[in-house]
Amino acid sequence: PSARLIVDHDFIISELDRRIFGTFVEHMGRCVYTGIFEPGHPTADEQGFRQDVAELTRELGTTIVRYPGGNFLSGYNWEDGVGPVEKRPRRLDLAWFSTETNAFGTNEFIDWSRKVGVEPMFGVNLGTRDHDEARRFIEYCNHPGGTELSELRKSHGYEKPHDIKFWCLGNEMDGPWQIGAKTAGEYGRIAHETAKVMRWVDPSIELAACGSSNRDMATYARWEYEVLDHCFDYVDFISLHTYFQNPHDSTEEFLGNIELLEAFIREVVAIADAVAATRRSPKRIMLSLDEWNVWYKARTHEHLRKPGWPEHPPLIEEVYNTEDALLVGGALITLLNNADRVKCACIAQLVNIIGPIMTEPGGAAWRQTIFHPFALTARHAHGRVLRSLISSPSYAGKTAPEIPYLHACVTEDETTGQVTIFALNRHLGEPMDLEVLLRGFGGNRQVVEALQIHHPNMKAVNTKDAQDTVAPAPIEKVSLEGDRLQARLMPGSWNVIVTA
Ligand code: AHR
Structure with missing residues (x-):
């Protein structure tokens, strides 16, 4: 097919909040243990942080990392994970039916995040605990000193506040699987009180209330409304979680599912703004898509639980293929096009657990297919997102009656002058002739980089022994003359074209 995109320098959606390039580290399976942290690994530093994983995390370009859960959060006592390691308790983790050793905790995560160069994002346990625990925890973390809890942090070797x-x-407080699940009313009240006292301890923080665990929850939408109706005045964000699935084992349908994310975002924005309207409030609640990814292959009971309360067993170690990489790239385009309201997003998770990075205990670390579109987008999407006017033929899917073959967005970095086009060709049988009109950016522009993610086999994967089966490669046909860019996009491909 042929498709056309018009973009104008002056038509801006929003400045980009680079916290949309977040990831997630949960105490689950091998994400922490033998993922980011493995004392004795050949690359481990003096704190046991795997440097091969740290290096890949930097290359991934993630900006903010959510911790420590997930479902794990709802049974977690932060006190278990601070202070001398030899005194830390071993506990049953009822989220994942594992034994938690607490060898890694808050302070280790802060050290890891500083070393890797990412911002930490923390959760407070509202499953088994409440606003009292949350105020104590933030006092431990963020209060400069002179109180029992801030002095306790100092006695643990952290003189300066963590400033989270x-x-x-x-986390996912509407889910029956959650330890201490709540109704919207119960959660809305506790979220309000917790947010209030946490802000009183540290007014500089930003807070996210839990939205629904996913868009298919029976209470979806009513949950968001009722929760925000309680805590609107004290929170900045409402969270969204979504895991893409491929129920028809059809690449076309699967890539069409990206449209569901657009619908999800619009609906949650509408609900948040409806709550604002009841208060005649100009305040706008922003969206934090703080868990998202492809996850459907490693979802059975055996993937979620191992018998015998093991320590960090391998759980949900989804192996990603070509079509998963295309979907992740396409979902990032949707996030960028909604940059006015989506100000934070965390692909779940970082390593081993449904992650862009895989490791072997004691051995190698490598990039899964989904690593690449994420890393390329994080590297090249800077500045602001511009409005893209797209004309493209469409196909009909079960997800939506009209799914345009072209899914695209454009960013402009005024500091470097770079204008970058991200484009997914959802046509699986034919290349796409794409024409982009770049209006108002000045002449003498050139293509400085043009890369694609493409593989003729949609089920191709990267493994320890074949790590680069699906990896970025140059786009062969791309040209720019004046304000007219032309490119031939391979069938079933995700592409990034950087101009300057
Ligand atoms: O990311 C895996 C799990 O998925 C998280 O712990 C939970 O929040 C979600 O249901």
Whole structure:
């Protein structure tokens, strides 16, 4: 097919909040243990942080990392994970039916995040605990000194406050699987009180209330409304979680599912703004898509639980293929096009657990297919997102009656002058002739980089022994003359074209 995109320098959606390039580290399976942290690994530093994983995390370009859960959060006592390691308790983790050793905790995560160069994003446990625990925890983390809890932090070797800015008020509190699940009314009240006292301890923080666990929850939409109706005045964000699935084992349908994310975002924005309207409030609640990814292959009971309360067993180690990489790239385009309201997003998770990075205990670390579109987008999407006017033929899917073959967005970095086009060709049988009109950016522009993610086999994967089966490669046909860019996009491909 042929498709056309018009973009104008002056038509801006929003400045980009680079916290949309977040990831997630949960105490689950091998994400922490033998993922980011493995004392004795050949690359481990003096704190046991795997440097091969740290290096890949930097290359991934993630900006903010959510911790420590997930479902794990709802049974977690932060006190278990601070202070001398030899005194830390071993506990049953009822989220994942594992034994938690607590060898890694808050302070280790802060050290890891500083070393890797990412912002920490923390959750407070609203499953088994409440606003009292949350106020104590933030005092431990963020209060400069002179109180029992801030002095306790200092006695643990952390003189300066951790200064954690972004906090999640619990996790998936609507889910029956959650330890201490709540009704919207119960959660809305506790979220309000927790947010209030946490802000009183540190007014500089940002807070996210839990939205629904996913868009298919029976209470979806009513949950968001009722929760925000309680805590609107004290929170900045409402969270969204979504895991893409491929129920028809059809690449076309699967890539069409990206449209569901657009619908999800619009609906949650509408609900948040409806709550604002009842208060005649100009305040706008922003969206934090703080868990998202492809996850459907490693979802059975055996993937979620191992018998015998093991320590860090391998759980949900989804192996990603070509079509998963295309979907992740396409979902990032949707996030960028909604940059006015989506100000934070965390692909879940970082390593081993449904992650862009895989490791072997004691051995190698490598990039899964989904690593590449994420890393390329994080590297090249800077500045602001511009409005793209797209004309493209469409196909009909089960997800939506009209799914345009072209899914695209454009960013402009005024500091470097770079204008970057991200484009997914959802046509699986034919290349796409794409024409982009770049209006108002000045002449003498050139293509400085043009890369694609493409593989003729949609089920191709990267493994320890074949790590680069699906990896970025140059786009062969791309040209720019004046304000007219032309490119031939391979069938079933995700592409990034950087001009300057
Ligand atoms: O990311 C895996 C799990 O998925 C998280 O712990 C939970 O929040 C979600 O249901």
